[in-house]
Amino acid sequence: MTLNHDDWGKVARMMSKRSLWMVHFCTGCGAMEMPPVMTSRYDMERFGMHAMATPRQADVFLVTGYLAVKTLKRVVQVYEQMRDPKYVIGFGSCTINGGMYWDSYNTIKDLSKYIPVDVYIAGCMPRPEAIIDSFLKLMDMIDKGEAIGWKKYHKYYDQYKKNQRMAYAYRLDEVEDIKEDDAK
Amino acid sequence: MMAKELFPEAQELRKGRIRIETIKDKVTEIIKKLKENGYGHFVMLSCVDWIKEGKFELVYQMWSYEYREHVMISIKIAREGDSMVTLRDLFPQIETYEREIHEMFGVNFVGNPRLGEFILEGWPHMPPMRKDFDTEKFVKELYYKIPEVKEE
Amino acid sequence: MVDFFALGEQILVMAFLVTLGYAIGMFFNGFARKITARIHNRVGPPIYQGYIDVFKLFGKKTNISHGWIFDLAALFSIAGITLVFLFLPVAGFSMLSTDGDLFLILYLLAIPALGFALGAGASGNPNAAVGIMRALMTMLAYELPLVMVIVAMMVHYNTTSLAGIVAAQSNMHWAIFLPVFLIGAIVADMALQGMLMEKPFDIPIAPHEIATGPMVEFGGKHLGALMLYKMMGIVVETTLFVDLFLGGGVILSVAQYGWLAYVVNFLVWFGLITFVFFLALLINAVFPRFRIEQALKFYWKYDALVALLILIWIFVEVST
Numbered sequence: 170m171t172l173n174h175d176d177w178g179k180v181a182r183m184m185s186k187r188s189l190w191m192v193h194f195c196t197g198c199g200a201m202e203m204p205p206v207m208t209s210r211y212d213m214e215r216f217g218m219h220a221m222a223t224p225r226q227a228d229v230f231l232v233t234g235y236l237a238v239k240t241l242k243r244v245v246q247v248y249e250q251m252r253d254p255k256y257v258i259g260f261g262s263c264t265i266n267g268g269m270y271w272d273s274y275n276t277i278k279d280l281s282k283y284i285p286v287d288v289y290i291a292g293c294m295p296r297p298e299a300i301i302d303s304f305l306k307l308m309d310m311i312d313k314g315e316a317i318g319w320k321k322y323h324k325y326y327d328q329y330k331k332n333q334r335m336a337y338a339y340r341l342d343e344v345e346d347i348k349e350d351d352a353k
Numbered sequence: 354m355m356a357k358e359l360f361p362e363a364q365e366l367r368k369g370r371i372r373i374e375t376i377k378d379k380v381t382e383i384i385k386k387l388k389e390n391g392y393g394h395f396v397m398l399s400c401v402d403w404i405k406e407g408k409f410e411l412v413y414q415m416w417s418y419e420y421r422e423h424v425m426i427s428i429k430i431a432r433e434g435d436s437m438v439t440l441r442d443l444f445p446q447i448e449t450y451e452r453e454i455h456e457m458f459g460v461n462f463v464g465n466p467r468l469g470e471f472i473l474e475g476w477p478h479m480p481p482m483r484k485d486f487d488t489e490k491f492v493k494e495l496y497y498k499i500p501e502v503k504e505e
Numbered sequence: 506m507v508d509f510f511a512l513g514e515q516i517l518v519m520a521f522l523v524t525l526g527y528a529i530g531m532f533f534n535g536f537a538r539k540i541t542a543r544i545h546n547r548v549g550p551p552i553y554q555g556y557i558d559v560f561k562l563f564g565k566k567t568n569i570s571h572g573w574i575f576d577l578a579a580l581f582s583i584a585g586i587t588l589v590f591l592f593l594p595v596a597g598f599s600m601l602s603t604d605g606d607l608f609l610i611l612y613l614l615a616i617p618a619l620g621f622a623l624g625a626g627a628s629g630n631p632n633a634a635v636g637i638m639r640a641l642m643t644m645l646a647y648e649l650p651l652v653m654v655i656v657a658m659m660v661h662y663n664t665t666s667l668a669g670i671v672a673a674q675s676n677m678h679w680a681i682f683l684p685v686f687l688i689g690a691i692v693a694d695m696a697l698q699g700m701l702m703e704k705p706f707d708i709p710i711a712p713h714e715i716a717t718g719p720m721v722e723f724g725g726k727h728l729g730a731l732m733l734y735k736m737m738g739i740v741v742e743t744t745l746f747v748d749l750f751l752g753g754g755v756i757l758s759v760a761q762y763g764w765l766a767y768v769v770n771f772l773v774w775f776g777l778i779t780f781v782f783f784l785a786l787l788i789n790a791v792f793p794r795f796r797i798e799q800a801l802k803f804y805w806k807y808d809a810l811v812a813l814l815i816l817i818w819i820f821v822e823v824s825t
């Protein structure tokens with residue numbers, strides 16, 4: 170029996186699903202639910218998950234809540250700093266459709282228009298059980314090879330960038346010369 | 354001396370809550386006087402858009418730990434073409450409030466050198482907290498119109 | 506005429522031992538996380554988590570690089586630490602040199618840290634620079650008491666060779682059973698805490714202040730290599746401690762029992778380094794982090810003072 174490329178991929182996925190290191194972007198109120206998930210009450214380290222200090226070391230990106238446009242720039246930058254394969258979890262209604270900020274002039278409404286999101290957690294704010302559930306779902310998806318957000322980002326890079334640029338400029342017509350390195 | 358004694362024209366809304374309505378040329382003087390008389394905490398500067406009158410109301414709020422009293426100094430300036438002098442020399446934190454109000458309402462504070470971009474980066478429209486800015490329409494025309502990423 | 510057969514055999518044994526060293530290091534990673542979790546009243550990851558983590562990190566893609574120094578730095582560290590491992594007597598068995606010169610080992614121990622520093626410097630991140638500064642400062646701090654204790658041991662056993670010290674401690678004459686070296690072991694254990702970069706001396710890493718310091722720009726394969734280096738570092742440092750104070754774990758003499766002695770000694774050695782590491786973990790789990798000047802003060806004021814007393818004691822003992 171020989172191992173072909175797919176089998177290696179399977180092994181790699183099996184490993185990476187048990188060792189998801191995350192960077193959590195604590196902008197929204199949803200971040201408040203992370204401490205119980207990390208500490209002894211719910212203990213996500215059972216699944217090998219671990220909070221990392223920098224995006225370079227992380228696999229999972231947790232966007233916890235609403236994103237102002239200025240924050241979106243940082244989010245995109247953090248996302249691009251992460252190494253492939255990388256996964257995004259959108260956390261709370263705010264990342265799905267704006268939640269209670271649905272008519273705010275400065276928060277984006279749908280995170281998946283700007284970066285690919287693998288799993289969404291509904292709720293305002295989601296309970297720790299829901300968060301743990303989303304982690305398990307993500308692991309399941311990784312195992313089956315369905316969590317391919319990062320591949321999408323490579324493939325539809327132009328569309329994502331275009332959307333990001335529209336948001337940065339606060340207008341629909343595309344503005345090419347937006348200072349994207351403002352965020353740096 | 355308490356605010357009531359300093360400024361007889363002040364209204365007392367309820368205990369510990371004083372409101373002084375004045376004109377913009379007198380504000381500097383009033384705040385200086387209050388600062389010298391125990392009102393050492395500048396709480397905040399806020400702005401209200403009275404669109405029907407065509408005016409912006411600027412409210413300077415101060416607090417005294419000594420008398421436990423809250424003083425609001427309110428002035429009105431015209432919505433268009435008017436300006437206010439900066440008070441950043443009296444309390445340095447006013448500068449930040451002025452920057453915010455400049456960004457959100459478009460009020461010009463003469464003498465403040467940092468009235469640049471603050472929270473909104475690259476905002477091309479009218480200041481968003483003005484009442485004639487239709488947030489809902491803006492949101493529907495921008496964020497909800499940004500296309501989903503299409504996958505082939 | 507070179508005896509190729511013996512040479513090949515030696516290389517095979519060395520390769521086996523190095524692999525074993527890395528395997529133990531990876532095991533220690535999961536072990537540490539599990540123990541810490543249990544102390545925090547959590548369930549914690551499975552004990553084999555270290556293997557999964559390293560495998561995953563090597564499976565990651567590399568999106569960016571910071572130049573070839575950055576790419577090679579982690580390898581430099583790994584090579585350095587492996588070399589140190591080969592020079593150490595492990596369970597009384599020295600691989601590269603039969604006398605395991607202590608000065609050489611102390612000198613070699615700085616090399617992997619240097620590689621680490623090179624990589625961090627090449628990444629150009631300010632946090633990394635701060636981390637390197639802190640790492641060098643802590644190194645300076647803990648080496649003073651450590652070296653003093655080691656010099657005391659050299660004087661006592663009248664040899665500069667680690668293998669000699671281990672041999673002198675055979676038949677259960679462990680250094681730690683002498684009252685003076687019991688205190689010495691405590692001093693050295695404090696220094697070991699700094700070497701292992703466990704709390705309260707994890708100042709160079711400090712994830713909450715400077716975002717893991719030197720490792721801030723490392724990710725994917727680079728981080729995997731760095732983790733291997735750190736894991737091996739744990740094995741090397743605890744082995745050094747065990748060699749110095751606990752007789753290297755040698756309880757059966759090879760001459761008498763043959764290969765059985767090797768197996769038993771290895772098991773004892775493994776048990777002892779696990780125990781030493783476990784002690785470090787216990788301290789790690791309950792302490793907050795020192796600031797750099799507090800660490801310096803701790804090492805130079807208290808640790809070094811006690812080490813100096815030990816040194817004087819030994820000199821008096823020898824001269825009378």
Ligand code: SF4
Nearest residue numbers: 197234261262263293
């Ligand atoms: S979904 Fe609710 S809890 Fe989460 S960020 Fe939005 S408003 Fe806050």
